[in-house]
Amino acid sequence: MAEQDLIIPELGEHLPTPDIAEDALADVRSYPAKPQLQEALGFPTELVEDWEEKAIAKMGELLEKYRSLRLYLDICVKCGACTDKCQFFLGSGDPKNMPVARQDLLRQVYRKHFTAGGKYAPDLVGAKPLTREMLDEWFTYYHQCSQCRRCSLFCPYGIDTAEISMAAREIMDSIGMGQKYTNEVVLKCHQIGNNLGIPEAALRNICEGVEEDLEEETGVSIRVPVNEAGADVLLVAPSADFFAEPHIDGLIGYAKVFHQAGISWTVSSHASEAGNFAMYLGSYEHMHKVSTRIRTAAIDLKVKRVVMGECGHAWRAAYSFLNTICGPWDFLDPNYPIPQHICEFTQDLIERGGLALDPTANDHMTVTFHDSCNPARAAGMGGYPGGQFEIPRSIIRACCNKYVDMHPDFIREKTFCCGGGGGLLTEELMPVRIAGATPRLQALKQVMDNDGVTHMAAICAICKSQFTAILPKVDMDPDMIVSLHQLVSNAIQLGAKD
Amino acid sequence: MAYDFQGKSIDHDEEGFITDVGDWSPELASFLAEQEGIALGDEHWEVINFLRDYYNEYQIAPAIRVLVKQMKKAFGPEKGNNKYLYELFPYGPAKQACKFAGLPKPTGCI
Ligand code: SF4
Ligand code: SF4
Ligand code: SF4
Numbered sequence: 017m018a019e020q021d022l023i024i025p026e027l028g029e030h031l032p033t034p035d036i037a038e039d040a041l042a043d044v045r046s047y048p049a050k051p052q053l054q055e056a057l058g059f060p061t062e063l064v065e066d067w068e069e070k071a072i073a074k075m076g077e078l079l080e081k082y083r084s085l086r087l088y089l090d091i092c093v094k095c096g097a098c099t100d101k102c103q104f105f106l107g108s109g110d111p112k113n114m115p116v117a118r119q120d121l122l123r124q125v126y127r128k129h130f131t132a133g134g135k136y137a138p139d140l141v142g143a144k145p146l147t148r149e150m151l152d153e154w155f156t157y158y159h160q161c162s163q164c165r166r167c168s169l170f171c172p173y174g175i176d177t178a179e180i181s182m183a184a185r186e187i188m189d190s191i192g193m194g195q196k197y198t199n200e201v202v203l204k205c206h207q208i209g210n211n212l213g214i215p216e217a218a219l220r221n222i223c224e225g226v227e228e229d230l231e232e233e234t235g236v237s238i239r240v241p242v243n244e245a246g247a248d249v250l251l252v253a254p255s256a257d258f259f260a261e262p263h264i265d266g267l268i269g270y271a272k273v274f275h276q277a278g279i280s281w282t283v284s285s286h287a288s289e290a291g292n293f294a295m296y297l298g299s300y301e302h303m304h305k306v307s308t309r310i311r312t313a314a315i316d317l318k319v320k321r322v323v324m325g326e327c328g329h330a331w332r333a334a335y336s337f338l339n340t341i342c343g344p345w346d347f348l349d350p351n352y353p354i355p356q357h358i359c360e361f362t363q364d365l366i367e368r369g370g371l372a373l374d375p376t377a378n379d380h381m382t383v384t385f386h387d388s389c390n391p392a393r394a395a396g397m398g399g400y401p402g403g404q405f406e407i408p409r410s411i412i413r414a415c416c417n418k419y420v421d422m423h424p425d426f427i428r429e430k431t432f433c434c435g436g437g438g439g440l441l442t443e444e445l446m447p448v449r450i451a452g453a454t455p456r457l458q459a460l461k462q463v464m465d466n467d468g469v470t471h472m473a474a475i476c477a478i479c480k481s482q483f484t485a486i487l488p489k490v491d492m493d494p495d496m497i498v499s500l501h502q503l504v505s506n507a508i509q510l511g512a513k514d
Numbered sequence: 515m516a517y518d519f520q521g522k523s524i525d526h527d528e529e530g531f532i533t534d535v536g537d538w539s540p541e542l543a544s545f546l547a548e549q550e551g552i553a554l555g556d557e558h559w560e561v562i563n564f565l566r567d568y569y570n571e572y573q574i575a576p577a578i579r580v581l582v583k584q585m586k587k588a589f590g591p592e593k594g595n596n597k598y599l600y601e602l603f604p605y606g607p608a609k610q611a612c613k614f615a616g617l618p619k620p621t622g623c624i
Contacts (some may be wrong), residue, residue: 047528196528201622211622218572225580256623259577263624291623327623441623443529477623 022447024489025107025454027461033100037109044447046159046439049194056203057302060192067191068146072129074187075122079130085183088175089126092116098167098175103432104160107451112157115167115177121154122184151193158184159195160448162438163296164389169429181438182298189297197442201293205306210255210289216242219285222258226268236510238275240267240283245317247282249274251358252290252310252334253325254477262499263480266326269501272508273362277370281323287313290330291477296439304341307333311342320349323356326499328388328476329437331357335395357397359475362504363407366414372509375417381471382418383503384463385409386456386483387431388476402428408475408500415507420467426459434474436482453486461492473500519545531612531619535569538616546614550605554614558602560589565615575617581607 051061064070079086098115100106105113112118120142127134127143134143144150163178188194204213214222223240230238241247251274257267274281287309294302314322322345324334334355339345345354353360365371385408391397397404405428413419421427435452463469474480474497484494516523517532519542525533530546532538543562547554554562564584568576576584578596586594603610612619 197621204622212620212624213574213622215573218574221572222577222580225583229583254623259620259622260624261578264577264579442621481624 022450022489025450025457027454027458027490031106031455031458034106034109036111038111040108040110041104041113041160041448041451042110042156044160044445045156046442047196047444048155049196049199053196053199053203054189054192054194057189057194057199059189059194059199063192067151070191071146071151071187072125074190075126075183076130078183078186079126082179082183084176085179086130088119088173088180089123090131091173092119092123092175093173095172098171098177101167101170102161102177103164103166103435103452103455104162104448107435107454108448110451112153113160113451115171118157118161119175119177119180121150121157122180125150151188154184155188155193155195158188159439159445162389162433162435162440162452164433164437165393166389166430166433169393178438182296185296186298189299195439198293198296198439202297202302202306205289205291205293205309206302209286209309211291211293212255212259214255214258214288216285219258219283219288223283226264226271230268230271234510236275238271238510240271241281242283243285243317244280244282247280247317247319249279249281249321249323250287250310250314250317250319251281251283251323251325252287252313252330252355253283254290254327254330255288256477256481257325258288260477260481261484262495262497262502263326263477265502265505266499267501269499269503269505269508270325270358272505272510273358273365273371273501276372276508276510277365282317282319284313284317286316290324290327290334292330292333293439295329295333300341303333303337307338307342310334310338311345314345315347321352321356322348322354323358323361325358326475326477326501328390328478332390332394353399357391357407358501359407359411360398360403362411362501363398366411371504373414373504373507374509375415375507377506378416378503379418381416381498381503382420382467382469383412383416383471383473383498384420384422384460384469385412385427385500386434386472386474386479387427387429388474388479389431389433389437391475392429392431405429408473411500412473412503415503420463420469422459422463426455432456432459434476434479434482435486436478437476441478441482449482450486450489453482456483457486457490457492471496471498473498473503475500517542517545529613529619532616535616535618542616543614550610552603557593558611558614560593561585561599561602561607561611562615564588565611565617569615569617575608575612575620578608
């Protein structure tokens with residue numbers, strides 16, 4: 017397994033705006049989806065013969081469907097405010113990773129086919145045909161965007177590059193140009209119920225193993241129930257929470273919280289995934305299919321509440337779409353948010369004195385928090401503005417004596433993406449992932465040097481995996497990434513509330 | 515993409531994982547390991563055999579936590595830890611040991 021030639025960034029005191037490095041990431045391309053995979057998802061198996069015509073037709077269809085897309089393509093005034101806001105540009109210097117340049121790849125073709133100026137004076141308005149070369153650039157650079165929406169925050173018109181990326185991906189899928197990683201994950205979710213492809217027997221094996229360990233460690237019998245009909249709460253966690261480190265420590269945290277609250281809960285093998293990778297494809301149909309699993313599980317298990325685990329884009333999907341694409345949820349208890357985030361759940365218990373927490377249990381750590389971009393910019397929490405920033409911090413403070421925020425320019429709504437979201441968490445994109453992680457790691461390094469920070473907590477499965485993979489490459493300790501509910505797990509005093 | 519192995523062509527993916535679990539044999543495992551500069555010894559086989567047994571039962575590779583726990587149970591704490599597993603398989607048990615064992619690499623949010 018030859019390691020790719022990786023450019024390892026040097027982390028300094030400040031994040032400089034990089035020198036322009038033309039084509040720095042031009043050769044870093046996602047693997048294409050194989051024909052069988054495309055077919056299983058109902059996409060053409062390979063690039064269709066009349067791809068140009070089909071792509072333009074699809075673009076027309078999307079422009080009709082999403083008015084915002086047309087608006088975004090029309091209103092950019094090239095003011096440049098977004099150019100140095102994307103972590104993939106900041107970490108690489110590749111000018112095609114400037115948000116406006118990323119948009120322009122689609123905009124040029126849009127101008128040619130859908131505007132009067134483009135038809136009659138293409139050169140004047142920068143209109144270009146969709147050549148094979150252009151299509152290849154789409155495939156490369158629309159898979160170097162994590163759809164994090166950081167750029168839109170700084171654009172005076174609020175132009176959302178994420179939406180443009182999603183549209184481009186949807187067009188590419190429709191002409192047979194899918195990305196292997198995302199499409200494989202979506203298919204596993206349809207066939208097995210989760211992104212990793214953990215079948216029911218394995219899920220039970222893992223959860224029983226965790227129960228055993230917990231009993232051994234704590235002397236208390238703490239359940240991690242699977243498919244237990246009649247439980248109050250259906251917990252929908254990202255499948256990584258059953259599989260990876262430090263994710264599984266978060267799962268253990270949820271289990272302890274439910275245990276101490278005395279609320280019955282269950283995970284479901286049918287809906288064993290919180291995430292919805294179909295969102296990365298921009299496909300409504302597949303999104304609907306993935307989300308519907310949660311609805312079916314909730315009905316079958318006769319639960320009263322649905323709580324989502326620590327997963328960034330899952331929360332975005334659940335928060336913004338669960339009600340619209342597979343509601344109504346009138347069979348759930350209306351006294352609780354539908355759906356509810358595990359952080360809202362835990363925070364509510366803390367406020368009501370329902371958890372016995374001893375923050376000295378985390379005294380060996382000085383903790384900072386990585387706001388995941390999806391909760392930060394595409395969802396809320398707690399029903400009040402900024403709840404998605406306050407609630408996780410408030411839980412951490414209840415569990416840890418030493419908490420430090422990173423530089424205010426790089427947290428809360430201005431947070432950087434971890435560099436692995438949006439369908440980029442795959443081996444062949446490693447140079448892109450390193451570039452994208454650099455701004456966050458630089459900000460982290462600063463609080464490590466200045467404030468003695470030892471750990472960074474996150475509430476997103478992808479963020480945790482991405483940082484765990486990238487940190488050793490810059491000579492930092494991967495174990496410094498922790499799940500937020502791992503901190504809760506350490507602090508909770510079992511038995512104190514029995 | 516295929517390996518040329520004992521006169522047969524064995525398909526693999528972009529990262530060298532064989533695409534049909536049925537193509538696997540112990541000899542193929544040794545062949546794959548050699549390509550990455552590793553001569554498989556008993557210690558490697560302890561891990562590979564467990565991975566294969568687990569996969570046969572559960573249709574997925576074990577979570578690292580499960581693997582570590584099993585190694586600890588079967589061979590004691592010196593072998594039931596991450597550090598030991600990384601010494602055996604420098605690119606990580608999930609990636610490298612799964613590859614030699616002929617299992618698909620687990621992908622998703624990990
Ligand atoms: S990765 Fe984020 S900041 Fe960069 S272009 Fe995409 S949405 Fe904008
Ligand atoms: S900030 Fe907005 S208007 Fe300005 S160049 Fe970027 S996308 Fe265009
Ligand atoms: S991985 Fe985390 S930071 Fe990156 S896109 Fe997802 S939520 Fe955002």
